[in-house]
Amino acid sequence: MATEHAIKSALSLRSVTVELGDGDSKVRPLDHVDFEVASGEFVGVVGPSGAGKSSLLAVAGALLQADSGTVEVLGQDLSKIGRSQGKLAKFRLRNIGFVFQSGNLIPALNSADQLRLVNKLSGGPTSFDPLPLLDAVGMAHKAKNLPGQLSGGERQRVGIARAFVTNPGLLLVDEPTSALDRSRSQQIVALLAEQSHERGVATIMVTHDHDVIGHCDRVVEMVDGRLSAFETNVAASAH
Numbered sequence: 001m002a003t004e005h006a007i008k009s010a011l012s013l014r015s016v017t018v019e020l021g022d023g024d025s026k027v028r029p030l031d032h033v034d035f036e037v038a039s040g041e042f043v044g045v046v047g048p049s050g051a052g053k054s055s056l057l058a059v060a061g062a063l064l065q066a067d068s069g070t071v072e073v074l075g076q077d078l079s080k081i082g083r084s085q086g087k088l089a090k091f092r093l094r095n096i097g098f099v100f101q102s103g104n105l106i107p108a109l110n111s112a113d114q115l116r117l118v119n120k121l122s123g124g125p126t127s128f129d130p131l132p133l134l135d136a137v138g139m140a141h142k143a144k145n146l147p148g149q150l151s152g153g154e155r156q157r158v159g160i161a162r163a164f165v166t167n168p169g170l171l172l173v174d175e176p177t178s179a180l181d182r183s184r185s186q187q188i189v190a191l192l193a194e195q196s197h198e199r200g201v202a203t204i205m206v207t208h209d210h211d212v213i214g215h216c217d218r219v220v221e222m223v224d225g226r227l228s229a230f231e232t233n234v235a236a237s238a239h
């Protein structure tokens, strides 16, 4: 494990504010948010509906621009990448992985091809082999199955393997268990924790599911656009 000084934060938000809407309907989903996540750290984000959790992921994922404050991903200040969407998209594709609610797989592609497509789009090696990644999530035996032939948990596993194709330094995960039963939810979040630690990826997981936050190294709570430590004995609710 590298020291605190050796690891630069994979994600660093300093006094980040985002305002959306106009006039009376103006809202501030992020209100002077400070947030640091180190490489290999698995952080949960909880909080009520409308608190700003998705906005936090969108800012960290370079999908939404901060109105003030600074956002650094893997040491790169996002505001300095330039206004061109092309440059930002390229940076996102190479450095940031996303896992969505229900896997978000392409219906016509089998598991292996889901990964091959991301490798191709990101300019990865032609020799890319999806099997080791599918194996890491326990899905090598279903490499040739289409999403329609997989269970919800299996689709989520393929979605996780796909997110690791580009070796991202930052992984953003939005409600990964919303379509799963309790035991599958535990398995999927345990897998995310294990893979984040093994690969040294900083992972931020937004969840409403308090049953799974015991797998997180740290949990923060978002309320009215502000972030604070989540005051619960996380260790006691683990596993």
Ligand SMILES: Nc1ncnc2c1ncn2[C@@H]1O[C@H](COP(=O)(O)OP(=O)(O)OP(=O)(O)O)[C@@H](O)[C@H]1O
Pocket (backbone or CB within 6 Å): 020, 021, 027, 028, 029, 047, 048, 049, 050, 051, 052, 053, 054, 055, 056
């Ligand atoms: N494009 C937009 N224009 C105006 N307001 C928006 C926009 N997107 C989100 N908001 C508002 O910003 C606030 C924060 O929304 P956000 O989606 O980040 O919350 P959340 O914590 O992810 O909620 P949930 O748990 O319901 O997904 C809400 O009040 C929402 O209505």
